[in-house]
Amino acid sequence: MILRTNQTEINTHLISDVATKEIERIVTSPEFPWHYIPDATDLVPSGGGAFMHLLKMDYEVRSPYYDLFHLELCQFASLYGYSHEDIYRARLGLLYPTKKKHNKPHVDFSEEHDVVLWYITENEKAPTLFFNDRLELTDSVDCRQGLVVHFPGHILHASTPPKEGIRVVLNVNLKRSV
Numbered sequence: 001m002i003l004r005t006n007q008t009e010i011n012t013h014l015i016s017d018v019a020t021k022e023i024e025r026i027v028t029s030p031e032f033p034w035h036y037i038p039d040a041t042d043l044v045p046s047g048g049g050a051f052m053h054l055l056k057m058d059y060e061v062r063s064p065y066y067d068l069f070h071l072e073l074c075q076f077a078s079l080y081g082y083s084h085e086d087i088y089r090a091r092l093g094l095l096y097p098t099k100k101k102h103n104k105p106h107v108d109f110s111e112e113h114d115v116v117l118w119y120i121t122e123n124e125k126a127p128t129l130f131f132n133d134r135l136e137l138t139d140s141v142d143c144r145q146g147l148v149v150h151f152p153g154h155i156l157h158a159s160t161p162p163k164e165g166i167r168v169v170l171n172v173n174l175k176r177s178v
Contacts (some may be wrong), residue, residue: 007130007138008150011149015075015118017145017146020118020145021145024120026068032053034051034052035052040093040095040103040159041103041104048103048161050093050095052093052094053065054092055090055091069090072118073090076150076172079150080114086175088109088173088177089171091170092120092170093168094166095168097161097165100161102129103158103159105129107154107155109175111153112176113175115152115155115174116150116171117150117170117172118170119145119147119169121167122144122145123143123162123167125160125162126159126163127160128158128159130151130156131157132156143160143167153173153175
């Protein structure tokens with residue numbers, strides 16, 4: 001089912017529950033490599049540390065785990081009018097509880113692009129927030145396992161650290177590779 005809000009398109013059953021649960025099992029296992037970053041948004045210390053795993057950047061595969069996500073990434077690209085060659089960045093983010101209300105509202109890149117978020121874990125108390133140019137909250141999407149959210153890349157958005165447990169999301173940036 002596809003739901004639309006003012007700024008987002010939410011697909012509730014794009015990726016099967018079985019596939020999402022298997023990816024969750026893999027990325028939450030002790031063998032999966034995560035890399036600490038001092039801030040989930042700006043990569044500078046701000047009290048909002050997080051972990052990330054970069055699958056792809058600048059159209060180049062950066063992780064030996066990329067193939068685990070390849071089919072889903074191709075599906076996202078195709079669904080939103082892109083080629084698999086237009087996957088500019090694919091980054092897993094893992095947030096844990098902090099005292100921050102939410103991370104900094106931002107856009108991922110200044111160039112025209114689309115954003116796709118795939119919620120790997122269930123954590124309803126860690127929504128993605130959307131803001132207007134005056135930094136007023138305009139929308140939010142709960143972190144429900146398996147949801148796929150699509151929105152234009154110029155929309156300010158921010159992740160929310162969970163109150164408990166972890167929040168794992170695959171953030172995909174689609175940008176024409178012309």
